[in-house]
Structure formats: C-alpha cells, structure tokens
Amino acid sequence: MITTQNLTKRFGRVEAVREVSIDVRAGDRYGLLGPNGSGKSTLVRMLLGLVYATSGSISVLGEPVPRHVGRVLPQIGALIEEPAAYPHLSGRANLRLLDAAGPHGSRRTRRRRVDEALEQVGLAGIDRRPVRAYSLGMRQRLGLAAALVRRPRLLILDEPTNGLDPRGIKDIRDLLTGLNAAGVTIFLSSHLLPEVSALCTRVGVLDSGRLVLEDQLSNLEQPTGRVLVSTGDPEGAVAALDGLVERRDGTDLVVRSSDPAALNARLVAAGVPVLSLAVQRRSLEDIVLDVTGAGSDQFGLNRAAP
C-alpha cells in the first residue's frame, strides 16, 4: 500500500527525514510513532505529494509519488496535522466545497456522501452554524469526515484524535477499526502511545528522522518472562516462591516465571490467596522509549549533538 525506499528530505541543512524505508501492507492499521520533531509530518506530507523528497522513492497504492500523485490521491483520505476549513462556512458547505474542488467527486452523489461522512464521525445532526463556532473536537471530527467523503481505500491520518475527549477518542477508534474491517488500510501518525497500542496492528518508530523500528505490534509486545501477582499474603508468597520474587510493592509482586499456570498452582498449594495474576508484557511505551532519544522540543544539557 505504501512503501518508501531510502527516503530523505533535507530542509536547508536540516535533515528532517533520513533514509526511511517503510512498508505498509494492505489491511494494516499502521501507527507511525515518534517524538515531536522526529519527521512524522514531513514523511506524511511526502506521501501526499505536498513536500518533495530530496532523494529516495515513494510508492503509494502501487503508483510512484509524486509523479502520479494525481492518480493516487483520489483514493486516499487524509488528515494533515490540524484540520482546516473555511471559518465563515458551515461544516457541510466546507465538505461540499472541497468535494467539488477536485476529481472523482460525483455531483450526483455528493449530498449523500457528505451526509454519510458526517454521520460516521458523529456530526450527523450538525446545523448551519459556521465552522468558526465549532469546538476543537468538532473541528477534528469534521476533518475526519472530510477524509471519508470519497470512501477512500487508504486513510492517512496525522494525529487523528487530537483535541478529542475520551469519548471522542473511543468513537474514532471504533470508527477506524470498523473501516479497517471493511477493507480500508489505515496509516496514522501519533505521539500518543496508548492510542496506537489500542488501535494499531503494526508500528513504525521514527527518531530524529530515522526509522528505528518497524514490526507487528504483537511481536513487539512479547512477554518479559515475568508474572505480576497480587496476593493477600505477600510474606507467604515470598516464602513459597523462594527467590523468584524480583520486586515487592505492598501486596503486589513481580515474579520471574514464564509459566503463569504453574506459578498459580504453586501458590495455591502453599495456601497463599491469589487475588490476580498476569503475564507481564513489554509496553509500547518501554519499546519506544528504548529506541528513541529526546524529542526536538527538549534541550537538556546532556543532549547528544545531532
């Protein structure tokens, strides 16, 4: 769906994106992660033909970009950083105007497609008030609706849940999961790890313009070989497990074990009440913090020179 090869973008002397080769497959829910200033937005803009690469190549939906970007873009819905709309017009008028501006927006079906997109993002009942009067969350929903009006095969979304409340975030996550189930490939960039972890099947991590990691989320979130145990009798558990307890925090224990069932049986046999027991997995946060350095908005004294 999207592949880049050794993609590099230099703005003057700053290398925003360096030698990035990503691979987004059909049906993926791909999350591009990285600290602020790591090159996510520049990469997204290159995929859409807004920014021209210094070197390297891009292919989207099987077509080279930017050469055949005009063939590719009608099949893509995009949210590029913040949503934008003409403030003096209503949300509906904005969607119709944008649809009328380009190709593949049949006039006959426009009204229906716009209404459907508004309904998908939860703005079906929107009135004629101008976008100027919209809240941040409403603008974000409108931006998503704009991406959905032409029923794209591929969604490229930069920070899609920005400005949404928890309910809004869940709505959008459900919407994107549903679209993905219906065959839409989703590529989103975000610095919100829990969001990506809840939504995506595949992640890539950018750091200072380099792709430092790309894998299926299920491969990344491997068990750590530890089990988290919560018990009513921590002393009894420590005695029963004899040296396997790595850390104790009140009634919560971190136990070295790769077999939670056997561990449970051992505790029950020793008469220790087990309140909960869970396999510890590496969190996406640990993974990302492991492979990335400081963000561009951070200027500590020990920051390595770029």
Next chain:
Amino acid sequence: MIAVELFKLVRRLRTWLTIGLICALPLVVAIFIAVTHLAPPPGQGSAFLSAVLNEGQLYPAAALALVLPVFLPVAVAVMAGESVAGEASSGTLRYLLARPVGRTRLLVAKLVAVTTFTMIAVIAVTVTSYATGVLILGPSRAAAVGVAPGGISGSIAPGTGGAPTAGLQPGASITSLSGAPLTFLELIERVLGAMAFITVSMLGVAAIALFLSTLTDSALGAALGALAVLVASEVLVTLDAATAVQPYLPTRYWLAWIDFFRQPIFWRDIQRGFAIQAVYVVVFLAAAWANFATKDVTA
C-alpha cells in the same frame, strides 16, 4: 475548481464590503461637488473632475480616476496577495492539494477569481458613478458649453475617427477632453475601453501580488509587497533621473486610458500601456507558476 473559487468569492462578505467601499468614494466626492459647486479647475486635481459639473455623464470616467491610484490597487493587491498565502496560513491549501487539485489548476482558478473581482469592482464603480453623475450632478448640459446637440458640430471635429457617426446619433453630445463632442454611443465605447484598460492594469498588480503570495504564507506580506512595488514605481515615474527605466514601470501608463476620451482617441500610450501590463502579467504569472509548482507545502 474555478467554480469553487468563484463560489468562495461571491459568498464572502468581504468581497462585497470592499466593492461597496470602492464605490462609496466617488459617491462622497460627487455629493461634495454637487453641494458646493466647487470642482477643481481644469488641469488640477483628479482627472475629469473639472468637467463633471457641466457633464454628469462623464462622472464614470472621473470616478475611475478617483479609485485608480489607491483604492483599486489596494483591493486587488489584498485579494491576490491573499489568494494562495491565505489558504496556506489557514491550512486549507494542503487539503486542496491533497484533494487533489493540481497546482497549476489552483493558480489558474485563483487568477480567474481575482480577475473576476477586478472586473466586478470596475463595473460596479462605473455603473454606480454613472447613476451618481446623472442623478446628483445632473444630465448633460452640453448646450451650455456651446455645442449643439448632434448635427453639424460633430463633422467639424478634428481627426476622422468617430466624427461621421457622431452626426447620426440623436440626442445630446458630450464634450471630449479635446473639446470635440462625443455621442452617447461613443461615450459608452470610450468608457468600455477605459474599463478594459484599467482592468488589465489591475491584472498587472494582481500578477505581482499572486507571485508574492506563492512565496510567503503571509497574505498581508504579499499584499504589502505588491503595493510597495507600485509605490516605488510611482516614485520613479515622477523622478527625472529615472527616465531610462520609466517606460518599463508598471504604473507608467496607468493614466493612459484618459486618452480614450480624446477625439480622436490617442492610441499610442494606450497601446504601450496594454503591452507593458501584458508583459508584467505574463512574467509574474510564469514566476508564480514556476515557484508554486515545485514548492514544498509545509504550512
């Protein structure tokens, strides 16, 4: 895309507010002149103002001369300067390009919208000031200037151009700047010529502003940049030391449309004016296109 741009143009309150303000200036001037009967003496002040007390139908020409130096170029520069930079700073440019709207197509649509705006403004000034002239300053008092309606006086006009037809037109004639009479039909032709000339002159301004608009994300910067070019040009036009460059300055022939109201029409400066504006339009549009087509859109 062109239809979308025109829709945006007519749906904006600002468009009509601007045009209303441009039309208001000649109205205010006409009221003052009508009340005080104090028109500037011939050869002083804005062109045609000395004549309008005698000839209300000439007021469109006077009105165009009033709005040409500042109001019209400012409005056109603001519109054209905003066209790309405004979309960039509001963020809508990236959504239009990702829609996708081809970059060349976008520029053409913007140019069409700015041209349409200029034409609406020029037409609005002409129509409202004709009404103003006739209603406030009164209809033709050509007889008072000593020119008989129609007939013989037309045939003794210097030159050959419109003179024979003048005799065929019934009704009052209007005195041209050369003193010879113009028929109403001729007046309409001359006014249309002047409108076309002024519109093309404004397109020169628009092309400069549009080019600057593709350079910066600041609409204000692009508009002020274009106006700075005009002010610089105006300074050089009056500077004797700059004679060498004067024929190439954008404002050098701005007032040449006045020659439409001579009898016969004095074509030389009009032609040069059209030519120089055409060069400015072509050069700056090409520059705008070359810059915009290869530009990284990061706004």
